[in-house]
Amino acid sequence: MKLRIDLKSTIPVYRQIVDGLRILLVNGELNAGDQLPPVRRLALDLGVHFNTVAESYRTLAEEGWLDIERRNGARVVPRAVPSRADPQTEETFQRRLRELVAEVQSHGFPRGRIARELRQLAENLERS
Amino acid sequence: MKLRIDLKSTIPVYRQIVDGLRILLVNGELNAGDQLPPVRRLALDLGVHFNTVAESYRTLAEEGWLDIERRNGARVVPRAVPSRADPQTEETFQRRLRELVAEVQSHGFPRGRIARELRQLAENLERS
Amino acid sequence: MKLRIDLKSTIPVYRQIVDGLRILLVNGELNAGDQLPPVRRLALDLGVHFNTVAESYRTLAEEGWLDIERRNGARVVPRAVPSRADPQTEETFQRRLRELVAEVQSHGFPRGRIARELRQLAENLERS
Amino acid sequence: MKLRIDLKSTIPVYRQIVDGLRILLVNGELNAGDQLPPVRRLALDLGVHFNTVAESYRTLAEEGWLDIERRNGARVVPRAVPSRADPQTEETFQRRLRELVAEVQSHGFPRGRIARELRQLAENLERS
Protein backbone atom coordinates (compact mmCIF):
# COMPACT_ATOMS: atom_id res chain seq x y z
CA MET A 1 0.00 0.00 0.00
CA LYS A 2 2.08 2.83 -1.39
CA LEU A 3 0.76 5.64 0.74
CA ARG A 4 2.36 8.45 2.68
CA ILE A 5 0.79 10.62 5.29
CA ASP A 6 2.04 13.88 6.71
CA LEU A 7 0.67 14.25 10.22
CA LYS A 8 1.95 17.79 10.43
CA SER A 9 0.13 19.05 7.39
CA THR A 10 -2.91 21.24 7.90
CA ILE A 11 -4.71 19.00 5.43
CA PRO A 12 -6.78 16.53 7.42
CA VAL A 13 -5.27 13.07 7.51
CA TYR A 14 -8.42 11.42 6.24
CA ARG A 15 -8.33 13.73 3.20
CA GLN A 16 -4.73 12.84 2.54
CA ILE A 17 -5.67 9.18 2.59
CA VAL A 18 -8.57 9.78 0.23
CA ASP A 19 -6.39 11.80 -2.12
CA GLY A 20 -3.62 9.25 -2.05
CA LEU A 21 -5.86 6.27 -2.67
CA ARG A 22 -7.66 8.11 -5.43
CA ILE A 23 -4.39 8.56 -7.26
CA LEU A 24 -3.74 4.83 -7.04
CA LEU A 25 -7.26 4.23 -8.30
CA VAL A 26 -7.20 6.51 -11.32
CA ASN A 27 -3.73 5.26 -12.18
CA GLY A 28 -4.87 1.68 -12.17
CA GLU A 29 -2.53 0.70 -9.37
CA LEU A 30 -5.64 -0.43 -7.59
CA ASN A 31 -8.04 -2.31 -9.80
CA ALA A 32 -11.60 -3.52 -9.72
CA GLY A 33 -11.88 -6.43 -7.38
CA ASP A 34 -8.81 -5.59 -5.34
CA GLN A 35 -9.23 -5.94 -1.64
CA LEU A 36 -8.13 -3.05 0.53
CA PRO A 37 -6.52 -3.67 3.88
CA PRO A 38 -8.85 -3.74 6.89
CA VAL A 39 -9.26 -0.32 8.44
CA ARG A 40 -7.44 -1.32 11.59
CA ARG A 41 -4.56 -2.74 9.61
CA LEU A 42 -4.01 0.28 7.41
CA ALA A 43 -4.47 2.53 10.42
CA LEU A 44 -1.69 0.71 12.18
CA ASP A 45 0.57 0.98 9.15
CA LEU A 46 -0.03 4.71 8.85
CA GLY A 47 0.09 5.36 12.55
CA VAL A 48 -3.40 6.80 12.78
CA HIS A 49 -6.62 5.79 14.43
CA PHE A 50 -8.81 3.28 12.63
CA ASN A 51 -11.70 5.73 12.61
CA THR A 52 -9.67 8.02 10.42
CA VAL A 53 -9.11 5.30 7.87
CA ALA A 54 -12.73 4.19 8.09
CA GLU A 55 -13.83 7.73 7.30
CA SER A 56 -11.58 7.74 4.24
CA TYR A 57 -12.92 4.44 2.97
CA ARG A 58 -16.46 5.71 3.44
CA THR A 59 -15.69 8.83 1.44
CA LEU A 60 -14.31 6.81 -1.44
CA ALA A 61 -17.29 4.49 -1.23
CA GLU A 62 -19.59 7.48 -1.63
CA GLU A 63 -17.60 8.57 -4.63
CA GLY A 64 -18.27 5.15 -6.08
CA TRP A 65 -14.75 3.76 -5.91
CA LEU A 66 -15.14 1.26 -3.10
CA ASP A 67 -17.66 -1.23 -2.00
CA ILE A 68 -17.69 -1.72 1.73
CA GLU A 69 -19.32 -4.78 3.20
CA ARG A 70 -19.64 -5.05 6.91
CA ARG A 71 -17.76 -8.26 7.28
CA ASN A 72 -15.80 -8.47 4.12
CA GLY A 73 -13.89 -5.25 4.21
CA ALA A 74 -13.48 -2.79 1.38
CA ARG A 75 -13.00 -3.78 -2.22
CA VAL A 76 -12.44 -1.76 -5.38
CA VAL A 77 -15.61 -1.70 -7.37
CA PRO A 78 -15.80 -2.01 -11.17
CA ARG A 79 -16.34 1.68 -11.26
CA ALA A 80 -19.21 2.96 -13.29
CA VAL A 81 -17.55 5.93 -14.85
CA PRO A 82 -19.35 8.99 -13.52
CA SER A 83 -20.45 9.46 -17.10
CA ARG A 84 -21.20 13.15 -16.92
CA ALA A 85 -18.84 15.67 -15.43
CA ASP A 86 -20.45 18.30 -13.31
CA PRO A 87 -20.57 21.30 -15.67
CA GLN A 88 -19.03 23.33 -12.91
CA THR A 89 -16.08 21.00 -12.65
CA GLU A 90 -14.20 22.50 -15.57
CA GLU A 91 -14.26 26.02 -14.25
CA THR A 92 -13.31 24.86 -10.80
CA PHE A 93 -10.49 22.80 -12.19
CA GLN A 94 -9.06 25.71 -14.15
CA ARG A 95 -9.21 27.96 -11.14
CA ARG A 96 -7.65 25.45 -8.76
CA LEU A 97 -4.97 24.61 -11.25
CA ARG A 98 -4.02 28.23 -11.66
CA GLU A 99 -4.08 28.74 -7.91
CA LEU A 100 -1.73 25.86 -7.42
CA VAL A 101 0.65 27.09 -10.09
CA ALA A 102 0.59 30.63 -8.75
CA GLU A 103 1.42 29.33 -5.30
CA VAL A 104 4.45 27.35 -6.34
CA GLN A 105 5.62 30.22 -8.55
CA SER A 106 5.33 32.32 -5.46
CA HIS A 107 7.67 29.93 -3.72
CA GLY A 108 10.26 30.47 -6.38
CA PHE A 109 9.63 27.44 -8.49
CA PRO A 110 10.67 28.52 -12.00
CA ARG A 111 8.09 28.75 -14.74
CA GLY A 112 9.97 26.50 -17.07
CA ARG A 113 10.02 23.67 -14.59
CA ILE A 114 6.35 24.10 -13.85
CA ALA A 115 5.54 24.03 -17.55
CA ARG A 116 7.59 20.89 -17.92
CA GLU A 117 5.73 19.13 -15.13
CA LEU A 118 2.42 20.09 -16.65
CA ARG A 119 3.38 18.81 -20.08
CA GLN A 120 4.73 15.59 -18.70
CA LEU A 121 1.55 14.91 -16.77
CA ALA A 122 -0.51 15.72 -19.85
CA GLU A 123 1.43 13.12 -21.79
CA ASN A 124 0.97 10.50 -19.11
CA LEU A 125 -2.74 11.12 -19.15
CA GLU A 126 -3.04 10.64 -22.88
CA ARG A 127 -0.83 7.61 -23.04
CA SER A 128 -2.67 5.59 -20.41
CA MET B 1 -10.51 43.97 -8.45
CA LYS B 2 -11.36 40.72 -10.30
CA LEU B 3 -11.93 38.48 -7.34
CA ARG B 4 -14.60 36.01 -6.35
CA ILE B 5 -15.25 34.51 -2.96
CA ASP B 6 -17.41 31.53 -2.10
CA LEU B 7 -18.52 31.80 1.49
CA LYS B 8 -19.97 28.30 1.41
CA SER B 9 -16.73 26.65 0.45
CA THR B 10 -14.80 24.73 3.05
CA ILE B 11 -11.73 26.59 1.88
CA PRO B 12 -11.15 29.45 4.33
CA VAL B 13 -12.11 32.84 3.00
CA TYR B 14 -8.72 34.36 3.70
CA ARG B 15 -7.12 31.58 1.68
CA GLN B 16 -9.42 32.20 -1.23
CA ILE B 17 -8.44 35.85 -1.20
CA VAL B 18 -4.75 35.05 -1.03
CA ASP B 19 -5.04 32.52 -3.84
CA GLY B 20 -7.02 34.90 -5.99
CA LEU B 21 -4.68 37.82 -5.52
CA ARG B 22 -1.65 35.68 -6.11
CA ILE B 23 -2.99 34.70 -9.50
CA LEU B 24 -3.37 38.37 -10.40
CA LEU B 25 0.17 38.95 -9.19
CA VAL B 26 1.90 36.16 -11.09
CA ASN B 27 -0.11 37.03 -14.19
CA GLY B 28 1.03 40.58 -14.08
CA GLU B 29 -2.48 41.93 -13.65
CA LEU B 30 -1.14 43.54 -10.52
CA ASN B 31 2.26 45.12 -10.95
CA ALA B 32 5.00 46.57 -8.82
CA GLY B 33 3.90 49.88 -7.45
CA ASP B 34 0.18 49.21 -7.76
CA GLN B 35 -1.87 50.20 -4.78
CA LEU B 36 -4.26 47.62 -3.38
CA PRO B 37 -7.68 48.67 -2.14
CA PRO B 38 -7.93 49.50 1.57
CA VAL B 39 -8.88 46.44 3.60
CA ARG B 40 -12.22 47.91 4.58
CA ARG B 41 -13.04 48.72 1.00
CA LEU B 42 -12.20 45.29 -0.36
CA ALA B 43 -13.89 43.66 2.60
CA LEU B 44 -17.07 45.54 1.77
CA ASP B 45 -16.86 44.53 -1.88
CA LEU B 46 -16.42 40.88 -1.00
CA GLY B 47 -18.87 40.85 1.85
CA VAL B 48 -16.41 39.67 4.46
CA HIS B 49 -14.94 41.04 7.64
CA PHE B 50 -12.08 43.48 7.18
CA ASN B 51 -9.89 41.44 9.48
CA THR B 52 -10.14 38.62 6.98
CA VAL B 53 -8.83 40.84 4.22
CA ALA B 54 -6.12 42.21 6.49
CA GLU B 55 -5.01 38.67 7.25
CA SER B 56 -4.79 37.96 3.54
CA TYR B 57 -2.67 41.04 2.87
CA ARG B 58 -0.39 40.06 5.71
CA THR B 59 0.07 36.60 4.25
CA LEU B 60 1.02 38.03 0.88
CA ALA B 61 3.36 40.48 2.56
CA GLU B 62 5.09 37.56 4.24
CA GLU B 63 5.46 35.91 0.87
CA GLY B 64 7.13 39.07 -0.33
CA TRP B 65 4.46 40.31 -2.70
CA LEU B 66 3.17 43.27 -0.76
CA ASP B 67 4.49 46.08 1.29
CA ILE B 68 2.20 47.22 4.05
CA GLU B 69 2.70 50.61 5.64
CA ARG B 70 0.86 51.86 8.66
CA ARG B 71 -1.16 54.58 7.00
CA ASN B 72 -0.54 54.03 3.33
CA GLY B 73 -2.22 50.73 2.78
CA ALA B 74 -0.76 47.87 0.78
CA ARG B 75 1.31 48.23 -2.34
CA VAL B 76 2.81 45.68 -4.72
CA VAL B 77 6.56 45.56 -4.38
CA PRO B 78 9.03 44.81 -7.14
CA ARG B 79 9.35 41.24 -6.09
CA ALA B 80 12.60 39.43 -6.17
CA VAL B 81 11.53 35.88 -6.72
CA PRO B 82 13.09 33.80 -3.97
CA SER B 83 16.22 32.79 -5.77
CA ARG B 84 15.86 29.07 -5.27
CA ALA B 85 12.79 27.13 -4.52
CA ASP B 86 12.43 25.23 -1.32
CA PRO B 87 13.84 21.83 -2.29
CA GLN B 88 10.65 20.27 -1.02
CA THR B 89 8.51 22.39 -3.29
CA GLU B 90 8.98 20.27 -6.37
CA GLU B 91 7.89 17.05 -4.78
CA THR B 92 4.95 18.74 -3.12
CA PHE B 93 3.93 20.32 -6.37
CA GLN B 94 3.96 17.02 -8.21
CA ARG B 95 1.91 15.36 -5.54
CA ARG B 96 -0.65 18.12 -5.29
CA LEU B 97 -0.93 18.32 -9.03
CA ARG B 98 -1.59 14.63 -9.30
CA GLU B 99 -4.11 14.81 -6.46
CA LEU B 100 -5.99 17.57 -8.19
CA VAL B 101 -6.02 15.69 -11.49
CA ALA B 102 -7.13 12.47 -9.81
CA GLU B 103 -9.97 14.29 -8.14
CA VAL B 104 -11.37 15.84 -11.29
CA GLN B 105 -10.93 12.57 -13.15
CA SER B 106 -12.92 11.09 -10.33
CA HIS B 107 -15.67 13.56 -11.09
CA GLY B 108 -15.87 12.36 -14.65
CA PHE B 109 -13.78 15.01 -16.30
CA PRO B 110 -12.27 13.31 -19.35
CA ARG B 111 -8.52 12.81 -19.55
CA GLY B 112 -8.21 14.48 -22.90
CA ARG B 113 -9.73 17.67 -21.60
CA ILE B 114 -7.52 17.63 -18.55
CA ALA B 115 -4.45 17.13 -20.70
CA ARG B 116 -5.51 20.02 -22.90
CA GLU B 117 -5.89 22.33 -19.94
CA LEU B 118 -2.46 21.36 -18.67
CA ARG B 119 -0.82 21.97 -22.03
CA GLN B 120 -2.51 25.29 -22.49
CA LEU B 121 -1.41 26.49 -19.09
CA ALA B 122 2.13 25.31 -19.81
CA GLU B 123 2.16 27.40 -22.95
CA ASN B 124 0.87 30.48 -21.16
CA LEU B 125 3.62 30.10 -18.61
CA GLU B 126 6.36 29.98 -21.18
CA ARG B 127 5.05 32.78 -23.29
CA SER B 128 4.70 35.31 -20.53
CA MET C 1 -39.69 -19.55 -2.23
CA LYS C 2 -40.24 -16.00 -3.47
CA LEU C 3 -37.46 -14.27 -1.64
CA ARG C 4 -34.73 -11.84 -2.56
CA ILE C 5 -31.67 -10.91 -0.58
CA ASP C 6 -29.36 -7.97 -1.11
CA LEU C 7 -25.96 -8.78 0.30
CA LYS C 8 -24.78 -5.22 -0.22
CA SER C 9 -27.49 -3.68 1.89
CA THR C 10 -26.67 -2.43 5.35
CA ILE C 11 -29.73 -4.31 6.56
CA PRO C 12 -28.54 -7.58 8.07
CA VAL C 13 -29.17 -10.58 5.87
CA TYR C 14 -31.02 -12.46 8.57
CA ARG C 15 -33.36 -9.51 8.97
CA GLN C 16 -34.04 -9.41 5.27
CA ILE C 17 -34.97 -13.06 5.38
CA VAL C 18 -37.22 -12.61 8.40
CA ASP C 19 -38.89 -9.60 6.81
CA GLY C 20 -39.38 -11.39 3.54
CA LEU C 21 -40.83 -14.53 5.08
CA ARG C 22 -43.11 -12.54 7.31
CA ILE C 23 -44.66 -10.89 4.31
CA LEU C 24 -45.38 -14.29 2.81
CA LEU C 25 -46.87 -15.35 6.13
CA VAL C 26 -49.20 -12.42 6.69
CA ASN C 27 -50.26 -12.55 3.05
CA GLY C 28 -51.21 -16.15 3.33
CA GLU C 29 -48.69 -17.29 0.76
CA LEU C 30 -47.36 -19.53 3.48
CA ASN C 31 -50.07 -21.27 5.46
CA ALA C 32 -50.42 -23.28 8.62
CA GLY C 33 -48.93 -26.69 8.13
CA ASP C 34 -46.66 -25.70 5.27
CA GLN C 35 -43.16 -27.04 5.50
CA LEU C 36 -40.32 -24.55 5.04
CA PRO C 37 -37.24 -25.54 3.11
CA PRO C 38 -34.36 -26.99 5.15
CA VAL C 39 -31.97 -24.27 6.29
CA ARG C 40 -29.14 -25.62 4.16
CA ARG C 41 -31.34 -25.71 1.10
CA LEU C 42 -32.62 -22.17 1.46
CA ALA C 43 -29.15 -20.98 2.37
CA LEU C 44 -27.84 -22.43 -0.85
CA ASP C 45 -30.61 -20.79 -2.87
CA LEU C 46 -29.94 -17.41 -1.33
CA GLY C 47 -26.17 -17.70 -1.34
CA VAL C 48 -25.77 -17.19 2.40
CA HIS C 49 -24.49 -19.23 5.30
CA PHE C 50 -26.93 -21.77 6.71
CA ASN C 51 -26.50 -20.32 10.18
CA THR C 52 -27.98 -17.10 8.89
CA VAL C 53 -31.08 -18.89 7.70
CA ALA C 54 -31.30 -20.84 10.94
CA GLU C 55 -31.15 -17.58 12.87
CA SER C 56 -34.03 -16.27 10.77
CA TYR C 57 -36.16 -19.31 11.38
CA ARG C 58 -35.48 -19.04 15.09
CA THR C 59 -36.60 -15.43 15.10
CA LEU C 60 -39.85 -16.29 13.39
CA ALA C 61 -40.34 -19.19 15.79
CA GLU C 62 -40.00 -16.77 18.67
CA GLU C 63 -42.62 -14.57 17.07
CA GLY C 64 -44.90 -17.59 17.01
CA TRP C 65 -44.98 -18.16 13.28
CA LEU C 66 -42.93 -21.31 13.03
CA ASP C 67 -42.50 -24.54 14.85
CA ILE C 68 -39.02 -25.97 14.70
CA GLU C 69 -38.46 -29.59 15.49
CA ARG C 70 -35.07 -31.22 15.86
CA ARG C 71 -35.19 -33.43 12.81
CA ASN C 72 -38.30 -32.31 11.02
CA GLY C 73 -37.33 -28.83 10.00
CA ALA C 74 -39.56 -25.78 10.30
CA ARG C 75 -43.28 -25.75 9.75
CA VAL C 76 -45.83 -22.95 9.80
CA VAL C 77 -48.05 -23.19 12.84
CA PRO C 78 -51.68 -22.14 13.03
CA ARG C 79 -50.84 -18.88 14.56
CA ALA C 80 -52.90 -17.34 17.27
CA VAL C 81 -52.29 -13.69 16.74
CA PRO C 82 -51.08 -12.24 20.04
CA SER C 83 -54.41 -11.19 21.43
CA ARG C 84 -53.48 -7.58 22.12
CA ALA C 85 -50.74 -5.55 20.63
CA ASP C 86 -47.96 -4.25 22.75
CA PRO C 87 -49.34 -0.85 23.80
CA GLN C 88 -46.15 0.69 22.50
CA THR C 89 -46.62 -0.80 19.07
CA GLU C 90 -49.04 1.79 17.80
CA GLU C 91 -46.87 4.75 18.59
CA THR C 92 -43.83 3.03 17.17
CA PHE C 93 -45.70 2.13 14.04
CA GLN C 94 -46.81 5.70 13.46
CA ARG C 95 -43.32 6.99 13.95
CA ARG C 96 -41.67 4.45 11.71
CA LEU C 97 -44.30 4.94 9.06
CA ARG C 98 -43.72 8.66 9.05
CA GLU C 99 -39.97 8.17 8.98
CA LEU C 100 -40.24 5.93 5.98
CA VAL C 101 -42.50 8.35 4.16
CA ALA C 102 -40.26 11.31 4.99
CA GLU C 103 -37.29 9.42 3.63
CA VAL C 104 -38.83 8.60 0.29
CA GLN C 105 -40.22 12.12 -0.01
CA SER C 106 -36.69 13.22 0.61
CA HIS C 107 -35.63 11.15 -2.37
CA GLY C 108 -38.04 12.97 -4.60
CA PHE C 109 -40.89 10.52 -4.60
CA PRO C 110 -44.02 12.62 -5.13
CA ARG C 111 -46.61 12.85 -2.39
CA GLY C 112 -49.43 11.81 -4.62
CA ARG C 113 -47.74 8.56 -5.48
CA ILE C 114 -46.93 7.88 -1.87
CA ALA C 115 -50.52 8.51 -0.86
CA ARG C 116 -51.71 6.17 -3.59
CA GLU C 117 -49.45 3.39 -2.38
CA LEU C 118 -50.68 3.84 1.16
CA ARG C 119 -54.33 3.72 0.11
CA GLN C 120 -53.83 0.70 -2.03
CA LEU C 121 -52.14 -1.17 0.76
CA ALA C 122 -54.92 -0.18 3.15
CA GLU C 123 -57.46 -1.67 0.75
CA ASN C 124 -55.54 -4.89 0.42
CA LEU C 125 -55.42 -5.21 4.17
CA GLU C 126 -59.16 -4.82 4.55
CA ARG C 127 -60.10 -7.09 1.72
CA SER C 128 -58.07 -10.06 2.81
CA MET D 1 -36.72 21.17 18.88
CA LYS D 2 -39.36 18.46 19.01
CA LEU D 3 -37.14 15.44 18.91
CA ARG D 4 -37.00 12.21 20.85
CA ILE D 5 -34.20 9.72 20.96
CA ASP D 6 -34.25 6.17 22.24
CA LEU D 7 -30.77 5.30 23.40
CA LYS D 8 -31.72 1.66 23.88
CA SER D 9 -32.87 1.12 20.33
CA THR D 10 -30.67 -0.86 18.01
CA ILE D 11 -31.14 1.91 15.47
CA PRO D 12 -28.07 4.15 15.67
CA VAL D 13 -28.74 7.40 17.47
CA TYR D 14 -27.43 9.48 14.60
CA ARG D 15 -29.93 7.78 12.29
CA GLN D 16 -32.74 8.50 14.69
CA ILE D 17 -31.79 12.14 14.69
CA VAL D 18 -31.64 12.22 10.90
CA ASP D 19 -35.01 10.49 10.63
CA GLY D 20 -36.59 12.76 13.20
CA LEU D 21 -35.31 15.96 11.67
CA ARG D 22 -36.31 14.82 8.21
CA ILE D 23 -39.89 14.45 9.39
CA LEU D 24 -39.85 18.01 10.69
CA LEU D 25 -38.38 19.11 7.38
CA VAL D 26 -40.86 17.43 5.06
CA ASN D 27 -43.70 18.52 7.29
CA GLY D 28 -42.63 22.11 7.10
CA GLU D 29 -42.04 22.37 10.83
CA LEU D 30 -38.55 23.41 9.87
CA ASN D 31 -38.44 25.84 7.00
CA ALA D 32 -35.92 27.28 4.61
CA GLY D 33 -33.74 29.73 6.44
CA ASP D 34 -34.36 28.31 9.88
CA GLN D 35 -31.30 28.02 12.03
CA LEU D 36 -30.67 24.69 13.72
CA PRO D 37 -29.21 24.55 17.20
CA PRO D 38 -25.43 24.27 17.43
CA VAL D 39 -24.27 20.68 17.52
CA ARG D 40 -23.07 20.94 21.09
CA ARG D 41 -26.33 22.44 22.22
CA LEU D 42 -28.58 19.86 20.65
CA ALA D 43 -26.24 17.14 21.83
CA LEU D 44 -26.62 18.38 25.37
CA ASP D 45 -30.41 18.47 25.04
CA LEU D 46 -30.53 14.93 23.72
CA GLY D 47 -27.92 13.61 26.07
CA VAL D 48 -25.56 12.43 23.38
CA HIS D 49 -22.09 13.40 22.23
CA PHE D 50 -21.76 16.35 19.91
CA ASN D 51 -20.06 14.20 17.31
CA THR D 52 -23.20 12.17 16.99
CA VAL D 53 -25.26 15.26 16.24
CA ALA D 54 -22.62 16.60 13.88
CA GLU D 55 -22.74 13.38 11.93
CA SER D 56 -26.51 13.72 11.62
CA TYR D 57 -26.27 17.30 10.39
CA ARG D 58 -23.68 16.26 7.86
CA THR D 59 -25.91 13.50 6.56
CA LEU D 60 -28.82 15.89 6.09
CA ALA D 61 -26.49 18.36 4.42
CA GLU D 62 -25.49 15.68 1.94
CA GLU D 63 -29.13 15.00 1.28
CA GLY D 64 -29.48 18.67 0.48
CA TRP D 65 -31.60 19.71 3.43
CA LEU D 66 -29.06 21.68 5.40
CA ASP D 67 -26.36 24.14 4.70
CA ILE D 68 -23.52 23.95 7.17
CA GLU D 69 -21.10 26.81 7.46
CA ARG D 70 -18.11 26.45 9.68
CA ARG D 71 -18.82 29.39 11.87
CA ASN D 72 -22.49 29.99 11.34
CA GLY D 73 -23.92 26.66 12.25
CA ALA D 74 -26.50 24.74 10.27
CA ARG D 75 -29.41 26.30 8.48
CA VAL D 76 -32.28 24.85 6.48
CA VAL D 77 -31.66 25.40 2.83
CA PRO D 78 -34.30 26.40 0.29
CA ARG D 79 -34.30 22.83 -0.83
CA ALA D 80 -33.95 22.17 -4.48
CA VAL D 81 -36.47 19.41 -4.80
CA PRO D 82 -34.54 16.32 -5.83
CA SER D 83 -36.47 16.60 -9.08
CA ARG D 84 -36.21 13.02 -10.18
CA ALA D 85 -36.91 10.10 -7.92
CA ASP D 86 -34.51 7.26 -8.23
CA PRO D 87 -36.45 4.79 -10.38
CA GLN D 88 -35.59 2.16 -7.81
CA THR D 89 -37.18 4.17 -5.02
CA GLU D 90 -40.71 3.09 -5.80
CA GLU D 91 -40.01 -0.60 -5.61
CA THR D 92 -37.97 -0.18 -2.47
CA PHE D 93 -40.69 1.89 -0.89
CA GLN D 94 -43.35 -0.72 -1.60
CA ARG D 95 -41.21 -3.46 -0.17
CA ARG D 96 -40.25 -1.58 2.94
CA LEU D 97 -43.81 -0.49 3.49
CA ARG D 98 -45.05 -4.04 3.29
CA GLU D 99 -42.26 -5.22 5.56
CA LEU D 100 -43.20 -2.67 8.15
CA VAL D 101 -46.87 -3.57 7.99
CA ALA D 102 -46.14 -7.28 8.16
CA GLU D 103 -44.02 -6.70 11.22
CA VAL D 104 -46.64 -4.82 13.19
CA GLN D 105 -49.29 -7.31 12.12
CA SER D 106 -46.99 -9.89 13.50
CA HIS D 107 -47.05 -8.08 16.81
CA GLY D 108 -50.79 -8.31 16.97
CA PHE D 109 -51.69 -4.92 15.64
CA PRO D 110 -55.08 -5.40 13.96
CA ARG D 111 -55.41 -4.91 10.23
CA GLY D 112 -58.22 -2.44 10.53
CA ARG D 113 -56.13 -0.13 12.66
CA ILE D 114 -53.19 -0.39 10.33
CA ALA D 115 -55.39 0.41 7.36
CA ARG D 116 -56.78 3.40 9.19
CA GLU D 117 -53.32 4.75 9.92
CA LEU D 118 -52.32 4.35 6.32
CA ARG D 119 -55.41 6.15 5.05
CA GLN D 120 -54.99 8.96 7.51
CA LEU D 121 -51.40 9.52 6.53
CA ALA D 122 -52.39 9.45 2.86
CA GLU D 123 -54.90 12.21 3.52
CA ASN D 124 -52.36 14.30 5.38
CA LEU D 125 -50.00 14.00 2.48
CA GLU D 126 -52.52 15.17 -0.05
CA ARG D 127 -53.84 18.01 2.03
CA SER D 128 -50.52 19.63 2.74
Add this chain to the structure above:
DNA sequence: GTGGTCTAGACCACG
Protein backbone atom coordinates in the same frame (compact mmCIF):
# COMPACT_ATOMS: atom_id res chain seq x y z
C1' DG E 1 -12.26 -10.86 12.54
C1' DT E 2 -14.79 -7.35 9.99
C1' DG E 3 -16.75 -2.57 9.97
C1' DG E 4 -20.07 0.48 12.73
C1' DT E 5 -21.38 3.39 16.60
C1' DC E 6 -20.59 6.19 20.35
C1' DT E 7 -18.24 8.68 24.06
C1' DA E 8 -14.93 11.66 26.25
C1' DG E 9 -12.32 15.01 25.43
C1' DA E 10 -8.15 17.50 23.30
C1' DC E 11 -6.92 20.60 19.89
C1' DC E 12 -7.55 23.42 15.64
C1' DA E 13 -9.12 26.99 12.21
C1' DC E 14 -12.00 30.45 11.44
C1' DG E 15 -13.79 35.17 11.92
Add this chain to the structure above:
DNA sequence: GTGGTCTAGACCACA
Protein backbone atom coordinates in the same frame (compact mmCIF):
# COMPACT_ATOMS: atom_id res chain seq x y z
C1' DG F 1 -18.39 30.48 19.87
C1' DT F 2 -18.89 27.72 15.71
C1' DG F 3 -17.99 23.21 13.36
C1' DG F 4 -14.02 19.97 12.13
C1' DT F 5 -10.51 16.56 13.12
C1' DC F 6 -8.46 13.06 15.63
C1' DT F 7 -7.49 9.77 19.33
C1' DA F 8 -8.30 6.18 22.67
C1' DG F 9 -10.90 2.86 23.47
C1' DA F 10 -15.46 0.45 24.76
C1' DC F 11 -19.05 -2.09 22.88
C1' DC F 12 -22.00 -4.03 19.14
C1' DA F 13 -23.80 -6.79 15.15
C1' DC F 14 -22.81 -9.80 11.81
C1' DA F 15 -21.47 -14.20 9.68
